[in-house]
Amino acid sequence: MRVLVIGGAGYIGSVAVKKLIEQNNDVVVLDALYTGHRKAVNPKAKFYQGDIENKFLVSQILRQEKIEAVMHFAAYSLVPESVQKPLKYYDNNVSGMIALLEAMKDADVKYLVFSSSAATYGIPKKLPITEDSPLNPISPYGETKVMMEKIMHWADKADGIKSIALRYFNVAGAASDGSIGEDHSPETHLIPNILKSAVSGDGKFTIFGNDYDTKDGTNVRDYVQIEDLIDAHVLALKYLVKTNKSDVFNLGTAHGYSNLEILQAARKVTNIEIPYTMGPRRAGDPDSLVADSAKARTILGWQPQHENAEDVMASAWKWHQTHPQGYADK
Numbered sequence: 001m002r003v004l005v006i007g008g009a010g011y012i013g014s015v016a017v018k019k020l021i022e023q024n025n026d027v028v029v030l031d032a033l034y035t036g037h038r039k040a041v042n043p044k045a046k047f048y049q050g051d052i053e054n055k056f057l058v059s060q061i062l063r064q065e066k067i068e069a070v071m072h073f074a075a076y077s078l079v080p081e082s083v084q085k086p087l088k089y090y091d092n093n094v095s096g097m098i099a100l101l102e103a104m105k106d107a108d109v110k111y112l113v114f115s116s117s118a119a120t121y122g123i124p125k126k127l128p129i130t131e132d133s134p135l136n137p138i139s140p141y142g143e144t145k146v147m148m149e150k151i152m153h154w155a156d157k158a159d160g161i162k163s164i165a166l167r168y169f170n171v172a173g174a175a176s177d178g179s180i181g182e183d184h185s186p187e188t189h190l191i192p193n194i195l196k197s198a199v200s201g202d203g204k205f206t207i208f209g210n211d212y213d214t215k216d217g218t219n220v221r222d223y224v225q226i227e228d229l230i231d232a233h234v235l236a237l238k239y240l241v242k243t244n245k246s247d248v249f250n251l252g253t254a255h256g257y258s259n260l261e262i263l264q265a266a267r268k269v270t271n272i273e274i275p276y277t278m279g280p281r282r283a284g285d286p287d288s289l290v291a292d293s294a295k296a297r298t299i300l301g302w303q304p305q306h307e308n309a310e311d312v313m314a315s316a317w318k319w320h321q322t323h324p325q326g327y328a329d330k
């Protein structure tokens with residue numbers, strides 16, 4: 001297929017580009033390069049620099065490149081930043097989705113695979129979380145993802161644009177050939193922050209809160225390895241084209257690990273005694289997010305290969321050891 005990957009130079013998008021190319025798709029990337037990850041642009045994909053909100057540019061690319069399907073990875077995704085800068089999130093995420101769907105309508109492109117989030121559920125009433133659990137986000141970020149899903153729903157009804165929303169739990173790890181890893185700026189994610197501290201030995205790692213209603217008081221999350229996550233995207237695209245039906249799937253492993261358990265896994269994998277400070281809670285963090293991913297496994301035939309935290313950690317550690325400064329090194 002001819003696929004446009006928007007946000008294809010980001011952490012998750014660049015792994016999608018790599019996998020789509022490996023599976024003989026023709027891939028075009030559109031990325032604003034706000035993160036400066038020019039080195040993550042795959043040389044085998046045709047590249048356009050630009051913003052998803054530029055619907056004229058998007059529409060032109062869709063027509064010119066005869067695109068058949070779009071994967072959208074171009075939303076802002078940091079929970080704490082969204083609490084501090086909500087307007088930035090509503091503007092980029094919601095306006096970006098509207099512009100993209102308008103461009104797709106204009107260019108008559110019918111298929112969209114979208115990165116949604118477990119942050120749409122807010123504080124779940126029961127675990128693990130199924131796709132029909134109520135959507136009650138507690139951060140502006142989570143709320144933008146709910147709004148984006150709703151916009152997709154109505155664009156399907158009115159314009160026949162079929163979409164799959166993949167609600168990610170916590171994505172982590174690196175590409176198995178060591179080419180792509182996690183490097184945000186500023187870095188706010190748990191596993192990269194632990195491993196950066198392991199590499200630098202700065203002793204500055206902090207856990208945000210130990211007074212949550214969880215097994216050890218720290219937040220519980222479900223860590224899905226990035227290549228497993230992208231396998232689900234490829235399966236979702238095939239399913240969408242085959243069934244011509246919009247749908248939503250959780251992507252997680254169904255195993256929940258507390259922040260302290262993740263630190264333990266890092267200590268075991270790295271063999272480094274990573275010191276930490278126990279800090280106050282961070283705004284926008286639900287106690288526990290653990291996926292029921294039976295729907296993706298049954299309907300899409302998804303089989304994540306990394307089922308435990310140490311596997312995911314080992315994949316992340318390989319990249320952090322070889323890229324102590326992230327993408328700035330190479």
Ligand SMILES: O=c1ccn([C@@H]2O[C@H](COP(=O)(O)OP(=O)(O)O[C@H]3O[C@H](CO)[C@@H](O)[C@H](O)[C@H]3O)[C@@H](O)[C@H]2O)c(=O)[nH]1
Nearest residue numbers: 077079117118119169170188189190193206207208219282
């Ligand atoms: O230095 C750090 C960084 C994070 N945490 C904690 O680690 C947990 C995980 O945080 P983080 O890695 O920032 O991920 P989340 O905030 O859970 O959000 C991720 O996972 C969500 C789904 O669960 C996605 O929607 C988001 O896009 C993605 O950033 C939370 O309890 C944080 O408070 C720390 O204790 N110390």
